[in-house]
Amino acid sequence: MSASIDSAANEMVDKKSEILFERPHALTDAITNYCPGCSHGIVQRLVAEVIDELGIEGETVGVCPVGCSVMAYDFYSCDMVQAAHGRAPAVATGLKRVLPDSVVFAYQGDGDLASIGMAETIHAATRGEKISVIFINNAIYGMTGGQMAPTSLPGQVTQTSPYGRDTETAGYPIRVCELLSTLDGVALAQRVTVDSPKNVRLAKKAIRKAFEYQIQGLGYSIIEVVSTCPTNWGFSPSDAFEWMRDNMLPYYPLGIYKDIKAAKGEQ
Amino acid sequence: MSASIDSAANEMVDKKSEILFERPHALTDAITNYCPGCSHGIVQRLVAEVIDELGIEGETVGVCPVGCSVMAYDFYSCDMVQAAHGRAPAVATGLKRVLPDSVVFAYQGDGDLASIGMAETIHAATRGEKISVIFINNAIYGMTGGQMAPTSLPGQVTQTSPYGRDTETAGYPIRVCELLSTLDGVALAQRVTVDSPKNVRLAKKAIRKAFEYQIQGLGYSIIEVVSTCPTNWGFSPSDAFEWMRDNMLPYYPLGIYKDIKAAKGEQ
Amino acid sequence: MAYVSVDKMFCKGCGLCVEVCPKGIMALDMDTINAKGYHPAVCTDQDACIACMSCALMCPDVAITIER
Amino acid sequence: MAYVSVDKMFCKGCGLCVEVCPKGIMALDMDTINAKGYHPAVCTDQDACIACMSCALMCPDVAITIER
Amino acid sequence: MAEHAKMPLNIMLAGFGGQGILFAGKLIAYAGMIDGHEISWLPSYGPEMRGGTANCSVCLSDEAIGSPLVTEPDVLIAMNLPSYERFIDSVKPGGVVIVDETMVGACTMRPDIEYHPVPATEIAENSGLKGLANVLLVGKMLAVTGFSSEKTLHAAIEKSVSAKHLDLIDLNRKAIALGAGIPDSDACTA
Amino acid sequence: MAEHAKMPLNIMLAGFGGQGILFAGKLIAYAGMIDGHEISWLPSYGPEMRGGTANCSVCLSDEAIGSPLVTEPDVLIAMNLPSYERFIDSVKPGGVVIVDETMVGACTMRPDIEYHPVPATEIAENSGLKGLANVLLVGKMLAVTGFSSEKTLHAAIEKSVSAKHLDLIDLNRKAIALGAGIPDSDACTA
């Protein structure tokens, strides 16, 4: 049988066949604008799968600020709001305060969340705003063509650190989970990655937990996904994951940085 | 002898008398706009004393953003720059990059530093910008008449939290030293207060260290001064200190949160 | 055994599925080029598939469906 | 013994010096009112002063000079 | 000016923060409103208020009020010396000036105005009305200008004082009556 | 159009990102500049570039250039099918169209243009000039339009290629010569 799924082939599949894996309902049929092999695609799918599993598509509003995922409003089937660069936490706050019974998530890049949007991030977190933030840390400004991000590594060459990030003048990368976990309003802060099927599964679990904590009204939850940008890093997708493992993970260790339930001994 | 120091009385003082305490040179003769008994006055003097002791008045540029200390440009004898609300770290960065051999300090309130200016604060800190920040944490917006600050305590009544700060809706106070000490660019983060002569002495030592670290090029230094706002708290100056000791200090413990030299075993 | 199908329209030929398949049965079809200019992936041996889902989990473009 | 002088122009009568003086010799002069409407502080007994500097350290308006 | 005051009547009240300047202005404004006039009330605001002086413009008129900022008052109520000095020259010729003599203690140099010094703070303290010198002066103004009636002012007090403080309402009424009855001090006629 | 090209000459180059479209445009622009013409070079930019198509407008003129955006090209160089399809209709009647036949493979439906298909990618690969199909096509354009001279193009190459890559300069020169010499493929004349 051919691997193609043109309609004829589809019809040949036994009607009673069990579907083990398919496109989640919470994703539209739009082809994304992400480059081949970009982590954005994986993480975006995980969020959609979680929405499906929790059966909350009709009550969910997503916020996509500026970054490579700016057009996520076309990709998700739930209601979507495009937000100004860095302001997703504020926009999500406005939404959530009006719709306290809805589920509001923001999908932010590292430039968005940790550079221009740092004040909004810290304050949504300290307010314990009941939103879930999916944070794509790819150590670069993807959308604008590869400038230094607040999470770019020391020595990392980017368009705006052409001689490698010099910590003397450009400072040090920010570890967002570590930073946020000092704040009282944070219910969950966890760092994951998606470089292998196993890690993808773990990432999804974390995202699900973030949504659940929101639904339980526990506060602000953030899942930082250490990600790749094959295009601007100049690697193939799988080499990009390799570079990420070798260089980013030591600086950004995976793990749970704050879990309000675990802390309370509930888990 | 009369306590008044009108000129006649002054002349009566023996010329060879030793002066044990006097107005520092780095302060002008202007009468401040601070309310009676306000901590701002004490801390402002300490900074001036440190400038005198280090003999750096001619090389120092101070930055005063908006807040009760907005007019500090009239109070210090060194060059002064008034900055937009929250942007003192950015303005100080601009100054310091042009004048790397000068000493640049920013004198910020809690609304200024931890609310509107949070992004600038975090980023100046993570860049290890070689500036010294004097941070007046009085748990209120003094200048605008007593609104809730990011550091207002849970339950604290202010003009904009008339029923007491409700952490469910208004979130939790931010502990700035704890937050900043997670960042690599920070050389010194210390919390002090000025409620007694002893603590005033300690505060001055800390401020001096902050300036010294800057001069040594070690990075960003911040001295948080847990302070009072008798006017907007509605207490007498000394009752205000009492309230501060009873309520603020438990939430904002004094101490050194980061000291790059101590960490390196140099001190 | 499972049916692994790749939607050519979505696939961007990134090769991540190829990389992770424990059975080595995913490959890019160099003879096909889709509308976006990519060589889509294809399962070269459905019978060998152990339905481990690795390919689908890694696929950034949700191009893969797995059925039994 | 030291000379503690308070500059009336600067003093805002906040009373912090009064509060901290270990010898209890600082007081607000209720008979004087300065241009800003405050009762300035005054040292009521120079001879008792131990030059501990407490008053000056606490003074937010740098109104106090201490000499020996 | 003892007959019923002519409209428009522009009033400036000034003193230290804490002397109740804004409240006194509000009483006058409410009275004007109850009497059916157009009225406006404008405080000075901003950091200068803190610890410093406070002042407040009140306009009563029978036509729409233009600028609510009183620059040439028909009536000046001054509760301290700096305020007196700041505003005395701006009073309209023929205007009324009422000062808390306890605080101001100055005699006027202007022959072209009606000058009414009353030791309001002192009298208030001696009459169990501590802190109500401001209202006393409103009473005095009522007597001098006839801008309203005692009845109206009582109603104004009810609107301005929270109903929770019934006792305060009473004290305020007393202060009005007392103020209306105080004769000019003769400090300056001597 | 084989005689020296008439000015103004508006050129559109289009293909996939990575095919060197912008570089080919730059060569033409530099050549025009060296020849003393007014020139402009305008890329398409933005996210659409990523992975997708790239195109570039080059204008040569003897007067000040107005809009640098070429909407009705005198010359179209197309390096893939989507680009060919997007721009073919906009070419001026009488204009020149040069396509990389390896990638485009289409024959034109327009009788009112000069159509020059050459299997540039194939020839480049077979001639040790992998990746220089773009420059080959510039050579072909030179031959077809006479917009400049081989000498000028050599100078343009020197300006466009970093001096560090002397070998590259040489390869580019070869590509120009090779391109100028390729005859039109007869794929479409059949």
Place this chain on the structure above:
Amino acid sequence: MVEKVLMKGNEALAEAALRAGCRFFFGYPITPQTELAAYMAKRMPKAGGVYLQAESEVAAINMVYGASAAGARVMTSSSSPGVSLKGEGISYMIGADLPAVIINVQRGGPGLGGIQPSQADYWMATRAAGHGDGHVIVFAPSTVQEMADLVASAFELGDRYRVPVMILADGMLGQMMEPVALPEPIDSRSLPEKEWATNGHGGKRTHNIVNSLYLVAQQLEDTVVERSQRYARIKDEEQLAETYLTEDAEVVLVAYGAAARISRTAVAKARELGIKAGLIRPVTLWPFPVDTIETVIPVAKSFLTVELSMGQMVEDVRLAVNGRSPVSFFGHTGGVIPTPDEVLVAIQKAAMGEQFDLVPYHTRLTGGAR
């Protein structure tokens, strides 16, 4: 008849918003709008609404953006420097067709400036609340009563046309008290549903999107053009102005807000001197009431614009008059309040047929009456 209460302008704005069904307020403290936020902080929790002090004006306007996207009637307020900071957010609201009410209680500028009343943000309000082609509707109350009344209109028009609406007040109007008859509270449930709102599709419709991004230029132009058609309707239907003695006026003053109050007094004084002066008081600044200007053109011999600025609205008057009469300007800025007598001097000059720009230093040079 509704009983009148004495209220500050800032408080009237807040109370009127509550009565117009606004249950969401996001702001950041700044003088001289303080009382508005304080009032909201007190009342919102009791009204079952949300008062949230944002971390900055930037955050506040983006919270407004989110709340409006969710379909709520929402308000923010600030003063000049804070409104500058909202520029990007306002532009986003325009681009995403989101209504909201934005209050600017203006103070003196530029920079930190001062905290006294000013009208120097006229251009920012009417021309360039942010980048790009776009407008907000701008109301300019001149009494406390009008502050209360215009809030309701602002929410109304915002929802009807899907544009942000700004109320351009100033420190004087914000701080002063006047008697006000408060409008009746509306029943929020009676408001029409916002079908475009991103409030969760509940499985009942396709997903809604709130967005201002259009990477294809032609698509972006199409949205801007569609919006400009709404603007054209607004210009046709929503101009508002009050006139005072304009019927036979030879010198027509044009002034809004606080400046209009002073001008009105000056006009009355001028009439006493036998000068046929009149006043047009724009209540909407955008759309600018060109139709009202048109009505006075036949009789008017000259125009005089009075502003608490160096002269901004005067350009709109000149555009409307288009050379048919001289248009002069008189103003003070930085918080200095012109006196009616100063304006009277300017009226006298204008009555003599001069055209001038009487910025303050000129007045002082020529011995203006202050």
Place this chain on the structure above:
Amino acid sequence: MVEKVLMKGNEALAEAALRAGCRFFFGYPITPQTELAAYMAKRMPKAGGVYLQAESEVAAINMVYGASAAGARVMTSSSSPGVSLKGEGISYMIGADLPAVIINVQRGGPGLGGIQPSQADYWMATRAAGHGDGHVIVFAPSTVQEMADLVASAFELGDRYRVPVMILADGMLGQMMEPVALPEPIDSRSLPEKEWATNGHGGKRTHNIVNSLYLVAQQLEDTVVERSQRYARIKDEEQLAETYLTEDAEVVLVAYGAAARISRTAVAKARELGIKAGLIRPVTLWPFPVDTIETVIPVAKSFLTVELSMGQMVEDVRLAVNGRSPVSFFGHTGGVIPTPDEVLVAIQKAAMGEQFDLVPYHTRLTGGAR
């Protein structure tokens, strides 16, 4: 003769700044000004200067404020939404009399809009860079050569008048390459000292203060008035415009930047058709070159403004013409580039004495040529 190099407009701006003695650049990434920042990031460290990627546009403009206060020649660059965010900071610079060069490589708006060329920030640049009474000088280059040349003028005028200067470009000019003869680098040491700079008094003078706060209204007004006197001088002395075939022009086009290039082609085409068209190209947008407009008034029968917006500069043209001729508008917005033929159609209409606002949907309705 200086050898010409082929450069992108964005790069020319950067290189010219370096040659004008600018050693400090603070910016935040945004399309379509990317190459400028990238160029600075590469060159500054080698030139002994500072390239710093700020955490946001707000931070960037405040770093510029600090660097300028310290006396440096300093630059920042952004594109429309980012420039909105700089509004408060620019207003502070105006208020504190601090010079700097601010680049806006405009893109389509409002909101996130698009990234294609646009001129829709004209009002923001010329009227309301921020709150309060204040202006920045605005230059509008229309070739890459001019981008290089105007940078030097911008630094010059900024320092001379102590005002921020904006260069208003657009995505087309930023991205295109043209030959450019770069200006000679200046010797920074030859620049006059800035006595007002807060660079440490070194015991040699009293302390300098950089500030825009004046709590006493009269003091604030005095500073604004003093500044407005500088503005008056700028208006007298610094207007710049280029004319093309205006001497006998009956239809005078007014267009700047990219729109001027297209208009120039259209004018040439119109001349071929026998229409006496001409073009005024403002090079300074503020001060607007009213003197140049005045020179063509005697002959001009009608004016046509062409912009990549819904029509903004057209108001300045109307203000300058003041009713003496009809002033029409034609434009596209959102990144759509008008063709010379479309402009030609508009010229033909204008030549027939009509006054119109040809926003794009009209063109399409009337079968305009695109």
